[in-house]
Amino acid sequence: MSKIVVIGGTGLIGSKVVRLLTEHGHEAVAASPNTGVDTLTGAGLAAAFAGASTVLDVSNSPSFADADVLAFFTTATGNISRVAAEAGVGHYVALSVVGAARMTDSGYMRAKVEQERLIADSGIPYSIVHATQFFEFVGAIAGSATVGDEVRLSSALIQPMAADDVATAVARTTAGAPTGTITEVAGPEQFTLADFVRTGLTFREDPRPVVVDPEATYFGERLSDDMLLPGEGAQLFETRFADWLPLNPPPAR
Template sequence: MKIVVIGGTGLIGSKLVANLREHGHEAVPAAPNTGVDTLTGEGLDAALAGADVVVDVSNSPSFADDPVMDFFRTSTTNILAAEEKAGVGHHVALSVVGTDRLTDSGYFRAKEVQEKLIKDSGRPYSIVHATQFFEFVGGIADEATHGDEVHVSDALIQPMASQDVADGVARVAVGTPVNGTVEIGGPERFGVDEFVRTALAFRGDPRTIVTHPEARYWGVLLEKDTLLPGPDAQLGATRLEEWLPLNPPPAK
């Protein structure tokens, strides 16, 4: 099976390509550094020629409201049009658990537009909703830092390792289109405050975690279960305590 991975050289995409190749598929990474630009359409038609499946795990280079909306609207429109020309039989997109509950954020409003374009396209599709990645715990802390304190909510979160995300997307990609949404998540639930505190303490980060029920998460005021997947979610196996020793924070 030929599977084109849009964003195939990034955090999730590179792991997804490796997974698919290990299982005998022809996995083709498509990204600006491989000559494919989904915003302009450059290289898309050539990359999708003969493809059975297209998986979009790309992300916007800017999270500012207008650029991120333009990225997901333009990129998704171009990918879907190229798929139609190539006769691709399955469009898979990676999105976020709780997207429809997070629309106070411009990023999640853009993800909602992306999903609507896919659903309205008439093409066979599967949308994978993943919970937050372990890899982004540092970014959550940095975004919530005020001086020497990190102000975070005690709302629940069920984060997962990026390898488990890639494996979950791979299972969907090689399956039959569900024409709906599949949820994937981690094996454990934490408060956002506990998640950040555990990671920062393990890494020797001196910042103080302050639990504040009204602390915002990427600009969004959270309810207790906003970030949680439903009961039918497919759960990864990697626990935070297993992941932390193998993943030091990126150098600054």
């Protein structure tokens, strides 16, 4: 089977993808600063890419400040593209976000769109997977939207999914042939953003009230009703939020 280098391979999605690819007989190499690979300096990339057929990037910026996240994705993608081309890598895969191109007020989403552009222009055959928000980040969404003792959120629609399902989608794409396009993946149910977070907080006995606020932003973006939803033809996975919650308790306080 093929050698696949997973940039960000020790993180939430990356570690799951490495396990899935290994179970299916591939040589999956987890590449991250923890394993001696630094995409910002290029250190370790040439050694990691030697003999590789595919590179998958599921890494993320350590800072979400607008300038920092743009610098991270442009620098990392430039280094990955250059070294992958020199190594003869034949498939460049990246994980991005459903609706990223629509969220122009978000510095993070602008950076992800630029990452996608650089990959498409790299000359390496590519595939990009757009996923909806993960169930795992319901707490982070609540935290970012907390004002005083309230969580203030939009009533825009969201169709979130489990990280395990994201990893499955990404692993399938990575093991396949380049598509030269974007594949969207999502969960089976739509919620309003407020209801999604309220359900998660209620299950976890978090007392913060969730208030619908039309002026609330989502990581810097004021949402329209369908901005976070996938389009027709998206691949839908089966894990439901109500089934996921009991199996994924929050970290111990």
